[in-house]
Amino acid sequence: MALFAVYLVCALVGAWIAFWRAPEWPRYNLLLAIAAVPQIGQVLGIRISEMFVVSVVAMTLWCLCNYRIAGVPMVAVGAAFNALAMTWHGGAMPVRADILAELGYHFDPGVLLEGSKDVVVHHSPLWLLSDWIVISIGTFILIISPGDILVAGGVVMWLLFSRTAALERESSMLACHSASHAETRKNLIPGHSTRPALTRLALLAAADPALAERLLHDPFDVANAHPHYHVTLDANDRATLAAIRARARTVGEFLGELAAEVDGF
Structure with a gap:
């Protein structure tokens, strides 16, 4: 129950x-x-060795899918440390008998501790990765592993810094896009447009107010079914028209927004 209380408090704070x-x-x-289900099952006393493999595979895939997010690499390292120690001991986290004895608990090696995923061992070649770090606050005692600390640190890093890292990546991508767009405009022949289809559509709309009105309400059909001039729009042009249509409330605003896109502003 103490372990669940810790998990609950951490979840609420997170x-x-x-x-x-x-x-x-x-x-x-x-x-x-x-990945979490088998771990919860172990705490509840449901121990199925095959489920540990499922947990490891699921956790590995999740870390690979999210490795760019701040904190996830640290979580991956911590989870790997725990998985390595648990794999060596059949899917249970080892805790040394002498550490438990120092806390007043006496168990024989091989005993699976109730309400946890730990197994008591006399010695382990991977004891540095096992549960050996004791946190004692009054009557509350918790034994954790270095992997647990790394996982917790990764979660804290994700909570505090992942949004900043994501914004920095977006800013970098926007800067690259702007630089590419500026380079394209610099290399244009004077009088040419980077959006020829939109340019043609803007000229037609400026010359025909009725067409501009129809464009405001249904730009795609009008653009593709003009009575005299067929304008073929690509996906980028369609997305631009949809965005302009969502912002503009009048024909004048629509034409102004369209002209700005054509000019590259």
């Missing part, structure tokens, strides 16, 4: 920070849920 900071949300979180 949810509050996430609401405050709005971090970058990872993808494929169903994999994370699949």
